[in-house]
Amino acid sequence: MTATRTPLRSHDAILRDATTLCAGQQFADALALLAPIVGETASANDAALAHALQLAATCASGAGEPERAKAFWVRCSEAAPDFAEGYRGLGATLAQLGQLAEAEAAYERLTELRPDDIDAHHHRGLVLQRLGRYASAEASQRAALALEPGHVGARYHLGAVLHDQRRLDEAEAAYREALAADPQCAMASNSLGNLLCERGRFDEAEEAYRQALLAQPQFPEALNNLAALFKARGRLPEAELACRLALQMRPDFADALNNLGCVLTALKRLPEAENAFRQTLALRPDFADAHYNLGCVLHTTERVAEAESAYREALRLAPNRVEAANNLGCTLLALGRLHDALAAFHHALTLRADMAETHFNIGSIMKELGELDHAESAYRRALVLRPDYGDAMFRLATLLISVGRFEEGFLLYECRYGMPGFAPHATQSMLPCPRWQGEPLTGKTLLVWQEDGLGDMLQFGRYLHALKARGAARVAFACVAPLHRLFAEVEGVDVVLSHEAALARANEFDCWISPLSAPLRLGTTLDTIPPPLRIAQCPSRVEHWRARLADLGAGHRIGLVWKGNPKHHNDAHRSLPMLNALAPLWGLPGVKFVSLQKGAGEDEALSLPACFPILPLGADLDDFTDTAALISQLDLVICVDTSTAHLAASLGKPCWVLLPSYDVDWRWMHGRDDSPWYPETVRLFRRGREEPWPAVVERMRAACAQWLGV
Known part of the structure; x- marks a missing residue:
């Protein structure tokens, strides 16, 4: 009996069947068919195998084997130096692998072989942008647009490279031209939104993000950007919702998790914020912003040693992050490590010399170290940089008072009326009568309003007699209940009221004053401090x-x-x-x-x-x-x-x-x-x-x- 031999399949038949499998995304099966032809290493027959190598590289990419795909593309381009498609595939694979310089060289060769290839110029521009070679990237995108002015991708990426160069007017125009060519280009709408945010045009930015989401509803980046915009505008519930929707679409979206943590921090839901930042860092341990944000939460919750570690990690990853350097100094100050804190603040100034907060913090340390001249200089520098810096003005005021420079000190101490976190800021909005500025009091009714602590009232209650002596027809003292009986017998006080009663009768008074403003209005100096409050005994x-x-x-x-x-x-x-x-x-x-x-x-x-x-x-x-x-x-x-x-x-x-x-x-x-x-x-x-x-x-x-x- 004679054995029957199976006939060998032809090269063309194998290529044809492999092409069919590749089209059906059966990449592994296609590679298995091609293996006897192409092998795994270069051979003398590679010049004749260009199309087979191209097909094998395409299948390897589809099978998730980029390194194997690269090897096939390299063989293809070396064996057939004029085979343009080999360089196209090689460039794309190298870009995928992050080997950008080599990818750019492949695309450059492709443009030499096919100068009129629009996509070659476009993709070369993308790689050049990733390399930070913005001028060359711009030239490549413009070359693509010269060949096809309506190329949406090239127009959009021209906008992106102009954006990277901070040429914002030109970038905005390019994004808008891309959208004019294709209103459904979600990437262009999203990037336009980012640019408009940078320019403070928030209403337009919101509309751009919404257009991106209409064009592409499953677009977590646009949702995250919209969330950041909502947060910046104080629309925190909407910001939280946008973040959570983005995370539903992509649960491992570290940027959205970090953004959610920032929103929860603003909502004062600090345990949830901490959890969001820790989840972010589990996904991206090298995310400097998340370390910094975690540090802020830990600092706020008075876990300052942990906050120190978080800020140090943020600085290790982003050495130029000035806010992290400043906040590190704040944690060290809270821990009582003044000299370490001072070093951190000085480092922050090397990163940004005009940071008013850092000068303020240095002033606070110098005050604690007894270097009062240096403290004063630091506070004044902070105020030069930010004239409305209430905390710096307040600290300078108290520093000057503490060394007996009452005239300027008590004048600056009035800044508390412009500081929203201080009780005096609320007082002036509650009382309808004007604040007394030192004008004649003869015949007037004066309301003296307690804004500060019990000790403050006992110390500055000495001025009630002096105010009455200025000719006031009636002096009422509004204070908390523990002070009522004591001040009812104080000379110069006609009536003691609760704050509620005084507020109800506020229209009866010509003016009002806080006891702590009296030293300024009465011109007190270190040598003219009135005698202490005279307290009548029961x-x-x-x-x-x-x-x-x-x-x-x-x-x-x-x-x-x-x-x-x-x-x-x-x-x-x-x-x-x-x-x-x-x-x-x-x-x-x-x-x-x-x-x-x-x-x-x-x-x-x-x-x-x-x-x-x-x-x-x-x-x-x-x-x-x-x-x-x-x-x-x-x-x-x-x-x-x-x-x-x-x-x-x-x-x-x-x-x-x-x-x-x-x-x-x-x-x-x-x-x-x-x-x-x-x-x-x-x-x-x-x-x-x-x-x-x-x-x-x-x-x-x-x-x-x-x-x-x-």
Whole structure:
């Protein structure tokens, strides 16, 4: 029996069948058919195999094997140097692989072989744009348009390369020409929207993004851009929706996730924002903006050590990101690492010397380091760069007041009326009568309006008498309830009102003023500070507290306050950690202590063993009249920087104040252990920069022993 041999298929038949498979997207099967013909390495027959190599390269690309496709295209172009389609395919594959210089060379050869090939010029222009060779990219797109003026892709990409060169007028014209040729060119509408946003033409930009989405509803980039526009315009719910729609279309869209985090941050939904930024970084660990944005959220939520790490990573990835350098300095400042913070701010200035915020931050550090001249210069530089910089003006004002330069300091202090985050800004919009500017008061009715804290009112309540003495027919003081009884007996006050009652009667007044504006309007200097507020004592309350203290027996009586209001911006620094921080005082012989502490920390005095020489009375104090009556029966008050210090000093009672090492209030001046606001009454114990509280308390104990003669 003779075996039957299967006839070999012809070269042409294989090419024909492989072409059919390729057309049907059966790329792997087509490659398998072609393998015996083309092999995997160059051969002497490659010149005759140009079309087979072209087909194999096309199939390899379709099968997701770009490196294999590249090898076939290289063989094809080397074997047939004049085969134009080989260079077209090679250029496209190299561009896909990111090998841009080689791709540009392939397209250049293609344009030499086919000077009239529109797509060759167009695609060469795309590669040149990616290489940053904008002038050459522009020339390539213009060459394509010279051959076909209506080529939408070339017109659009001409706009893109002009946009990259910041030639915005020309870029806008090119985008609009592309859209005139094809109104459904979604990419052109989207890019036009971006350009219009840059130019501040937001209504037109929104319309452009909407046109892009009408042309191509599944266009997550356009949705994300629209979301950014909504956020910039304060339309946050719409911005959130646009981001989420973009993410429905493309769940791994890192830019949209980052944008969503920014929107959620603006909505103050910080845990959700943090989650969005962390998801972004899971997708793109090298996304500098997301690290920076995460740092901002962590900083806002007072996780400053984590924020520091986020800002440092942002700077590692984007060394020129000046906002990250500035914010890194802010976190280091919050951590108390002043010299590290100063270095970060100086680095930020090397990136952008005209950043007002950074000069402001340097001023704040210089103030804390006691370099007041440098601090003043930094604040003034910030104001030169941004004349409406309220925080810089306010800090400069308080700095000047703290060194006794009252005239300019209190004048600048009026800036608080232009700062939306400050209570005074709201006051002027609520009260219909004008603010008093120092004009004659004779015969007028004046409303004095409390805008600041209790201690401020006790310190600056001294001006009520002076205002009445200017000839005001009637002076009303609007304040919070704890001050009512005390100020009802103050000379110069005709009536004490709640804020609500004063607001209801505001039309009855000719003008109004805050007590903290009085030093400016009355021309106060360091040498002309009026005497402290004169507080009338309630005899029955004085007698009540004299009886309560009788049980202490003989000996000096010292009142104690060791914590302030925990809501105060600097309470972490000004308050003692606990009552036991004052324990060295317990050893002073013959001294009896009275707790005046109310609110936070009040229970600490109750929990001490009975053998400790301290009587807890804070819970029994109703208001400042009560506290004043109790203080009148003491020999000395020791306290942190709270309203009690102003009350005791106004009563003429010796008052020793523990001041923090950081952000000392301007009212205590700079570098003094006394106070011109309370001469011969207040003594200040300032905590040094690296000094622990126990060392300050020990200094106070030694001074107390000397004062008592024990």
